Amino acid sequence: MASVDLSSRPILAQDIRFERDVVATRQRARQIAALLGFDAQDQTRIATAVSEIARNAFGYAGGGRAEFTLEDAGTTFAVRIRDRGPGIDGLDDILDGRYRSETGMGKGIIGAKRLMDDFRVDTSPSRGTTVTLGKRLPAAVAPGRLGDIAARLAAQALEDPIDELRQQNRELMQALEALNQRQRELAELNRELEDTNRGVVALYAELDEKAYTLQRANEVKSRFLSNMTHEFRTPLNSILSLARLLLDRVDGELNPEQEKQIGFIRKAAENLSELVNDLLDLAKVEAGKIPVHPVEFRVSDLFGTIRGMLKPLLAANLSVNLVFESTDHLPPLYTDEGKVAQILRNLISNALKYTERGEVRVGAELASGGMMLFHVTDTGIGIAAADQERIFEEYTQVDSEIQRRVRGTGLGLPLSRRLAQLLGGNISVKSDVGVGSTFYATVAVHYAGPAEVSYVPELTRHLDPTRLPVLVVEDNREVLFLYEKYVKNSGFQIIPARSTREARAVLQEIRPVAIVLDVLLEGESTWGLLTELKENASTRGIPTYVVTIVENAKKALALGADGFHVKPLQREWLIEKLSQAQRARHRTVLIVDDDEISRYLVRGALAPARITLLEAAGGQEGLRLARERHPQAIVLDLGMPDLDGFEVLAALKADSEVRDIPVIVYTAQALSHDDRRRLSAAATVIPKEGLSREETQKRLNAALSKAGLHIDEAASSGEVTA
Template identity: 25%
Template sequence: MLRAIKFNIRTKIAIGYFLILVCLGASILAVTDRIEALQTEVESITSRDVEIHNLIASIQYDAISMETAQRGFIITGDTSYLEPYDLGKSQWEANYNSLYAYISDNPSTQKALEEIKLSIQEWISKTAEPTIAMKKENRSADIIAFFQDDVGKQQMDSLRAKFDAVGNQEVQSTRLHIIDLENKNRILTIGIYVLLLAATIISLMIVSFVSGSIVKTIKQVVRTITEIASSGGDLGTRIKVNTNDEIKELGDATNRLLASLEAQSWIQAKVAEVATMNQGINDLGILARSFLTKVAPMINASYGVFYIRRGAGEQQRLEKLASYAGTGEEAGKESFRFGEGLVGQCALEKRVFLLNQPDQAPLITTGLVQLEPRSILMVPIEYEERLEAVIEFASLQSFTTQHLKLLEEIEQDFGIAVNNVAGRMEVERLLSESQVLTEELQMQQEEMRMTTEHLEEQYLVAEQKTKELEKAKEELEDYSEQLQKSSQYKTNFLANMSHELRTPLNSILILSQLLAENENQTLNDDEEGYAKVIHTSGTDLLKLIDDILDLSKIEAGKVVLTIDEVNLTEIPEMMKLTFNPVAEKKELAFIVDMADNLPDVWYTDGQRLQQILKNLLSNAFKFTEKGSVHLQIERAGDETLAISVTDTGIGIPMDKQKLIFEAFQQVDGNTNRLYGGTGLGLSITSEFVKLLGGYIKLNSSVGRGSCFTIYLPELSQERLDTIQLAMQESAAAAEQLGEIPVQEESGNETDSSRISENEQTSGSNFAGKKVLLVEDDARNVFALVQALESKKMQVTVAGNGRRCMDILEENTDFDLVLMDIMMPLMDGYETMREIRKLPQLQDMPIIALTAKAMKSDRDKCLEAGASDYISKPLQMDQLFSLMRVWLTKQVSH
């Protein structure tokens, strides 16, 4: 039982030290006990003797104090001398009793002390008390007579002699006690030496026992290790240690080291066997079968498959090359892609896969039974970090760490062998192919000699055809370039003509509006009607220009779509507000239906959607004389809207239904004459629907009406980018020949949106305001001067920027500047920059006027120093509102 308890070296040493300490402790306890006893005696004797001497001295002091006080009172008669007397009289007997108790063990001293007591009592009764009474009674003669004999002095002298005798006796008793203590101390010293000697002997015995136990075990281990070293390298020998301490742990560690060395030696021997097996093999199939046959028994594998890498790049696959203990088709899958299954994943990650207790594992077949493997192992074979093969093993037992280490060592060298064999096979294949090719080449050379003349004839014919194709290609390229130039010229023409048309149109609209307003009542009703017709015609002409520019922008790919949240619930009210007056005028029913499953918000370009709806509804009302116009919005899928505009109008023949979506086309000449219009609305609508990623369907019959249905998807940023890219690609040909100056959206709507309601009602009095108009076109100057002077404003005109600066240098007292952009000598941009350089004109309002409304122009105007911006042709209400805003700000400053 004691042998089962682990007594390590530290425990043994600790037990030895503990026993030594026990011995020392016992010795110390014995010595301490004797020292304490001796100390107690010393303290007892010392305190007793000191107390006895103190009490003797106290009694003697009390007696002397009483005598001194008695003589002082008799001499002086002062009663204060009696206080020490009374105090000594009351104390001496108490001290006497204490002293008598201390010397109870000394009869001779007690007898002497009793005589002292009798002497004190006799002195008090025969000397002290009678003389004090005499003095109190003033019997001086009796006192003198009493002291002539002086019996009291004799008594006190006798008392002192007795005190000395008692003191000497006590001193002698103390000396005897001291001698006794010295004897006991000498005996104690001898005892301490004896105890120390005994403790030393016992400690040496314990140390000898413990060290002997440790050394004996170590010698046993050394002897065993020496036997192992001298036994010819037999790593199977093991050290046996009977003790249960660190020496046993050393032996166990040595045994584990021997086991590890034995395993490593086994691994190295097996690796050498496999390496030897690889020599002289020039076929991968033989190499794979030899490898499986050799290695499978080493790791107790009952099943194995060898997969070799074939192909390169993304076409790489693992193909079965050989198997071990396989049964036909069940011997592993024929091939794997990288990453397919655990075999493919092993190839992809290039790491070992070990599965214990796998589910649905392939069965291992013997002659009698089919057994399910307990462990499956997949090992990648690499060469220079490139996968060469994957080997799979299955075993009825679990693979051990030793097996894994063996495969790891084999894998390092086997990859080289696989690569070398594959290389030799490739060299042999190439050599064989080279020989075949050489033979074929010789045959082909003979054939080529026979066909050279025929090829020369075909070459001449082919050369002639090549020249003809090149000529045709050049003609096509010239034609393509002419088409691109034609498209560019058309777009440039439309953009430039829009600019040229807007300039005179500006004055037409301004003057016709002034005439139509007829504020001075100088026109009769017919003339006022003429002016309104002129203004309406100018407005229609402006809309036509905008439609043409829309088509130009679409063709040039310059339309910018903006995704925003379109509130579908607002569309019915918006459309009714626009078209109810038209329906009432033509006595048509206008119906708007919204499906119940519509979302509240739809992501698309809201401005383009409104333009599409307005174009379709305008078209429907224009060609419908009786009946109704029906707008219906519903869902055509999770991410698609179906918007239908149905009318009961004239309808469209089947052969004209594609034609109407082309620019400047209507159903026929009669349609144009009866209903007017340019034929651009449906063309623009069709292009906008395409830009928004949708398409349009038409269902119509002559005399029964038409139904236009557009299908619009919900736009995401990704889809918008795709649409914009398609637009840019469609305009790529024109952009290669130079930038196309296509006009942007008109800025009038945004200008008017900047005017708030309170600005419309405050500061509306223009009378007396000084305006500097900078404009080079005489028609616009005339129209604007008439309009401004009708509001009682003082107008100064500058024909160009240079003249403007001359006027401002002479007089800066202007409330506002209207600045045209396109002018000779000095354009509007340069003029505004020069104005802003003058400190006194830093805050003067400048409103830029231009017939071109490109985004870049708007930004350039503001950067050049313009306070605001408005595009031509001008709408005077908007211009007056804008002027009112800046004149009001100027007044507030």
């Protein structure tokens, strides 16, 4: 709270001795606010706040005095209301919203505090009470204007109290009309959002269908790559062996034309063999796992081996020199020598193919971070900037005159980059068209990774409020990854648990829309967990599906499972079951708050969801509705006239029928350490003040998501029970 400068310039003073003086103080506050340039809404706020404090001074202290001043170098309009009363007991409780008074004194002070920018209270039984209210001015007021303001105030007569009452009624009607207008705008906005949501849902459905088609195509491609490449190798090896026998004249001499034709056959078979090898390597990577065999070797020995392997390419182009720089000074590497050789072989082969004259230079050096940097520099045709990232895409080849003569597979560079990443590094390129290119490949000097690298990422347990949580109890990472792919763009989110202990911990935090169980986990089975889920009242209603390699549907269904499927799981079956679970859920949220405006704000935050909303204006009514309707979540205020939120929360947690309902505390009350201890059973605590509307909605959505309630859906059902 900003402090108010003690140096002030007085404008007017008003004694408060009779009830009509309270009305006069309100009138003077509005008149001065108008002369100082405040707009109509701020005039009403100031007049209302001053009126509340003046009424307290008259009602509790028998009278007082209001002083209107300019402070902070003419930038703040301040009103001090002094009285000689007995002071205010429990001021801290009043300001924090914990005080309950039959006369309503606490509400008046809190209301005035919310309407003003600055609010200070100095009170004691001996000195009485001084309340200072401040409102920052739209523009600073020059000292010379005070005389003009005082003269205009003297010319303005005070209105009759009845006229002031009429003015208050007009202000109230204007406020209600503004609220109604805002409600109409919100309703129109909600209708527009409904139309947009329907369009988005339709688009998601179309995208989901296309994604499913692409996924099936990718699965077919992967199976084809992993199966057929092995089948291709046998006839290819036969063709190459037979061509070699013929060219070696084992069965007699060949005439020049026959030798030429067999040479063409052998060349075509070699090109096809290269394609098959690259496809098989890519298939291994796409399958999710690829082995790594680290050994210790020297870069100089590796370069010598590669030089010998590439001699045939050098013989075909005598105008290009292949230069290997000295690497005797480099330390030995501990990594997969075969994969490093494959990376360099691809890079050097490409350089030799696309360099008509000049040289291809190969070197290596130590780089920072324990990396070895290899570089292959050529004086070839170069690569345009727009194509320098495209060349690392599968089957992509840059069109050029040389490219048309020596077409490759379009798989070498993508495979090389994946292998470099597998070994802890990467591949990049710098190139200028017509000048040449330099490819940089980095690998870790000491490979410290696993013997088999998985490309399946870990699934996160971070809740996405826009997706429905599905608990999957499965210890195989590849299967979990498959589940995540199956539910992509379907509105569901996989929450993984790799043991029954993890599953129980997840169920303590969230309520999933469904549970998928694998029976055989590492070192345990989930039959006991299934029995526990169906015997527990809080989880009995969650649809549970057993998906396992063990054919035991009868046992699963007898223990209460809602469905059974033998692995491998079909995506259509999973999405159908999850959609059924979503449709079958009874989705209700109970709002317990005595403040109608707060209930309105919560309704607005939940408006986009297909959720039945129940409302209770007090704690007793909230407990009754909770026991009768069993909502999926409760939004609870703390400060209520009959039962406060602490008592309601304690009563809910003591009742076995409703103790598992998540409770979201939504309060304007400042919480002490003891208060937070008493609220430890709540799912979360969200403050009413200090947060933006967007942040409040985000927190509320996240809390409801833990309860298994999806927020980003069609409009609310609109049922409201008061």
